[in-house]
Amino acid sequence: xxxxxxxxxxxxxxxxxxxxxxxxxxxxxxxxxxxxLNQIVDCESIIDTDDSELKELAYxxxxxxxxxxxxxxxxxxxxxLPKDPLxxxxxxxxxxxxxxxxxxxxFAADLFRLxxxxxxxYNWDKKLIASNEIGIGGFKEVIISLKGDGAYGMLKYESGVxxxxxxxxxETGGRVHTxxxxxxxxxEAEEVDVEINDTDLKIDTYRASGAGGQHxxxxxxxxxITHTPTGL
Numbered sequence: 001x002x003x004x005x006x007x008x009x010x011x012x013x014x015x016x017x018x019x020x021x022x023x024x025x026x027x028x029x030x031x032x033x034x035x036x037l038n039q040i041v042d043c044e045s046i047i048d049t050d051d052s053e054l055k056e057l058a059y060x061x062x063x064x065x066x067x068x069x070x071x072x073x074x075x076x077x078x079x080x081l082p083k084d085p086l087x088x089x090x091x092x093x094x095x096x097x098x099x100x101x102x103x104x105x106x107f108a109a110d111l112f113r114l115x116x117x118x119x120x121x122y123n124w125d126k127k128l129i130a131s132n133e134i135g136i137g138g139f140k141e142v143i144i145s146l147k148g149d150g151a152y153g154m155l156k157y158e159s160g161v162x163x164x165x166x167x168x169x170x171e172t173g174g175r176v177h178t179x180x181x182x183x184x185x186x187x188e189a190e191e192v193d194v195e196i197n198d199t200d201l202k203i204d205t206y207r208a209s210g211a212g213g214q215h216x217x218x219x220x221x222x223x224x225i226t227h228t229p230t231g232l
Contacts, residue, residue, distance in 0.1 A: 087153030100179025105138025124148030
């Protein structure tokens with residue numbers, strides 16, 4: 001990361017910083033695991049001596065080290081599992097009120113506040129993209145973007161239908177209502193530069209149809225452009 005070519009390339013530096021952050025816990029756990037293995041060997045060698053006092057201390061330490069060895073093995077098995085390449089993506093989070101009327105809209109607002117507080121805990125950048133708010137403080141729909149390390153990985157399993165059973169603020173009779181809201185967690189797409197060659201474009205002109213004045217059906221005012229390699 002200290003290479004001058006890397007320092008002059010902000011995108012490359014950002015990618016390497018993310019990779020370093022992912023590898024650091026693996027390296028730290030690996031170093032501790034090697035240290036524990038060496039300590040176990042030392043303890044076992046002391047136990048083979050004739051010094052009863054040292055043997056007792058070594059045995060106690062051996063038990064502790066073996067327990068820590070098992071814990072580290074579990075940790076390493078988890079952190080060495082293949083990662084989803086999308087886990088570090090920023091996300092678009094969509095919350096929509098489902099069945100339940102006004103109470104569902106209030107539940108959607110509760111979910112919005114929950115995810116907002118969660119994002120603040122991890123210092124993610126939050127931006128409101130769109131919302132459809134009702135008068136009592138609920139949302140029929142709210143869409144936000146969350147930008148931060150591991151955003152998609154932490155929230156991707158939130159996608160789906162969320163339900164709540166409670167006595168809503170809108171209920172005067174004290175009856176329990178069931179309300180639902182849907183949550184969609186979408187990884188943010190990266191911006192890419194697309195180069196389109198003129199030779200790959202097919203341009204067709206047509207005479208427009210329908211109401212539109214004197215020039216309709218007289219001039220070729222409708223245009224269709226097709227990208228030949230993709231058919232788009």
